[in-house]
Amino acid sequence: MSDRLDTQISYWDAAAATKTFTHPLHLPWLAGIGKQAAILDYGCGYGRTLDELERHGFGNLTGADISPAMIERAQLLHPAMHFTTLDTPPSMPSPDADFDVVLLFAVLTCVPGDDAQRRLIAELHRVLRPGGILYASDLLLQDDERNRSRYDDYATLNGGHGDASYGVFRTGDGAVCRHHSREWLTALLADFEGIDSRTVTVSTMNGHESTGIQILARKAALT
Numbered sequence: 001m002s003d004r005l006d007t008q009i010s011y012w013d014a015a016a017a018t019k020t021f022t023h024p025l026h027l028p029w030l031a032g033i034g035k036q037a038a039i040l041d042y043g044c045g046y047g048r049t050l051d052e053l054e055r056h057g058f059g060n061l062t063g064a065d066i067s068p069a070m071i072e073r074a075q076l077l078h079p080a081m082h083f084t085t086l087d088t089p090p091s092m093p094s095p096d097a098d099f100d101v102v103l104l105f106a107v108l109t110c111v112p113g114d115d116a117q118r119r120l121i122a123e124l125h126r127v128l129r130p131g132g133i134l135y136a137s138d139l140l141l142q143d144d145e146r147n148r149s150r151y152d153d154y155a156t157l158n159g160g161h162g163d164a165s166y167g168v169f170r171t172g173d174g175a176v177c178r179h180h181s182r183e184w185l186t187a188l189l190a191d192f193e194g195i196d197s198r199t200v201t202v203s204t205m206n207g208h209e210s211t212g213i214q215i216l217a218r219k220a221a222l223t
């Protein structure tokens with residue numbers, strides 16, 4: 001899968017002014033996290049989840065995104081928060097073990113390639129401290145006719161599923177996105193210890209109801 005599809009910056013820049021994101025933040029999962037914990041929202045968009053965290057008293061918040069327009073909107077809405085535009089994703093300009101918690105909300109869906117997803121998760125593992133928490137929310141493979149036919153259409157146009165995993169598709173407005181099997185997500189997060197997971201129904205950025213999964217996991221603590 002071409003690297004270009006794993007960083008569709010012009011699509012996300014155009015989306016910055018128009019899209020609303022909705023994956024729900026399940027606050028009970030953060031109940032044990034101190035209010036001054038260093039929290040990174042990777043692929044933060046316009047800062048929606050950071051805004052919710054701030055309203056619940058969290059005070060050490062950082063957002064990172066590939067889209068300069070998303071970061072501009074986020075910074076305008078939240079002048080006191082710290083935001084970073086990623087020039088060479090997934091690389092974060094942060095030392096190892098810099099964060100206590102990393103959120104990854106509806107970002108894997110924007111990164112269709114297996115290898116790009118593996119690099120992204122490895123980078124988040126690097127910047128999390130031992131014992132730190134990863135909270136991911138993303139979309140599962142959908143079983144309805146509309147989705148199954150767009151997975152098949154994309155595979156057909158690209159010479160079969162090959163190394164492009166089943167579940168990649170083109171949206172009506174031109175992004176290449178991916179839905180995931182539970183097995184793939186388990187394999188992708190194999191370096192983390194699972195804590196909890198939940199199935200959620202979300203409205204996608206293009207207004208369709210879809211089934212998502214939220215995963216709470218921990219980077220192994222030092223022994």
Ligand SMILES: C[S@@+](CC[C@H](N)C(=O)[O-])C[C@H]1O[C@@H](n2cnc3c(N)ncnc32)[C@H](O)[C@@H]1O
Nearest residue numbers: 012021043044045048065066067089105106110
């Ligand atoms: C569907 S939006 C979700 C935004 C936010 N996490 C939320 O839930 O409100 C996906 C975001 O991921 C960003 N993104 C896409 N590919 C990325 C990548 N390779 N690295 C970092 N951010 C990326 C997009 O610019 C966009 O802001």
